[in-house]
Amino acid sequence: MKIGIDAGGTLIKIAVEDQGQLTFKKQPSTEITEVAAWLAALPDADVALTGGKATYLQSLIPQQAFQSIEFDATFRGIQSFLEQHDIALADYIFANVGTGTSIHFVDGENQLRAGGTGAGGGMIQGLSYLLTGITDFSEVTSRAAAGDREKIDLKVKHIYKGDKTPIPGDLTAANFGNVLHNMHDMTFTADDKLAAVMGVVGETVTTISIHAAREFKTEHVVYIGSSFLGNALLREVVMDYTVLRGFKPYFIENGEFSGAVGTMRLM
Ligand code: ATP
Ligand code: MG
The missing domain is CATH 3.30.420.40 (ATPase, nucleotide binding domain)
Known part of the structure; x- marks a missing residue:
């Protein structure tokens, strides 16, 4: 054995x-x-x-x-x-979103550490607790999936207010940046806050990963780590954001x- x-x-x-x-x-x-x-x-x-x-x-x-x-x-x-x-990739970036996030470039048979960020699974757990008091990871992920980030995160189109935007209007301009604009006429539920937590972690991880992909001239980004487990929203944020920025995301079953x-x- x-x-x-x-x-x-x-x-x-x-x-x-x-x-x-x-x-x-x-x-x-x-x-x-x-x-x-x-x-x-x-x-x-x-x-x-x-x-x-x-x-x-x-x-x-x-x-x-x-x-x-x-x-x-x-x-x-x-x-x-x-x-x-049967996925054949000559070169790729992989992002291991564990407690912290480590990012690597793979070229054939060699890997090179390309960077990292403190935004990852530990941040999801800590920030989720501070904002909602919830510690159970499966509760965090299921409630995040039911939440609404729109009233918490400020998008580029919110700033341009209908004017032509120089970059896609759906890109986040400021994570949590919409809170003070909406504080008087909206309530922020625990689910909404947890959704915004997945947003900031997912977008930070993706941004750093695609910068590495650009630096090392590859279009493939493989995401692994237990932070994605049962975490439909984090997967969606990372997948959509990677595609929106023009790169190809991969999630591997049992990748953690x-x-x-x-x-x-x-x-
Ligand atoms: P590192 O590689 O940074 O030392 P790790 O290997 O322990 O950490 P992973 O197991 O890949 O990291 O991911 C840990 C993250 O997975 C947690 O921070 C949390 O966000 C998430 N997670 C998923 N399932 C659970 C669980 N059952 N209990 C706690 N955290 C979980
Ligand atoms: Mg690990």
Whole structure:
């Protein structure tokens, strides 16, 4: 049995390969001792680790695990998912929207870190709590999908008020910039605020990703990370914004397990 584990800042992603069958599971990083106890009961498993908490997890388990650098593991995992789905891309940007967001350029067999941003899944969780008091991620995502960003975010067309705009009027001019204009005659529900949170995170991640795509002269952007899980609105914001800016977005099924699968494949 082979086990690949990506122990990240928020979630531990686990890929298990047993008799050719690949299965996935995840657990909060706060439960790392439970993951270690599970591994301790599988002493003969070949274990490969990656992620920010890999070294700590190694200190808790009996196996002498293989360890790889998170960026290389993630790249290897993405390659194997793309192959599996028959998606052939000569070059692309990938954005790993985890607790934080890391952006990379891939050219053939090499990945190069192209940048990052503190806007990501951790920001979704923290800002959602500050604005609404909600901590449950699935509640955050389902309520965000039911919310309305229009009264919170200021678009270019709102500023130009019917005048001809120099850039598409539907582009966001200022995330949260419409609040003071609407505060007297509108109410902002928790759902609306959560929708605006997905807006600012999604647009920030997309903007940085497409700048990297332009810099490295590729048109493909692959988005992965658990922040997209069950998060229809974040996906929609990122997809639409990438297309609007003239690039091609890709979301990979199980993409959040790229690091776990990749470190296993590199072992
Ligand atoms: P990093 O790579 O930055 O160290 P990570 O690998 O833990 O972090 P991911 O697992 O890719 O990051 O994504 C974490 C984000 O996924 C959270 O910040 C949150 O927005 C979202 N998320 C999805 N499902 C859950 C869940 N069940 N519990 C908590 N967060 C979740
Ligand atoms: Mg991660």
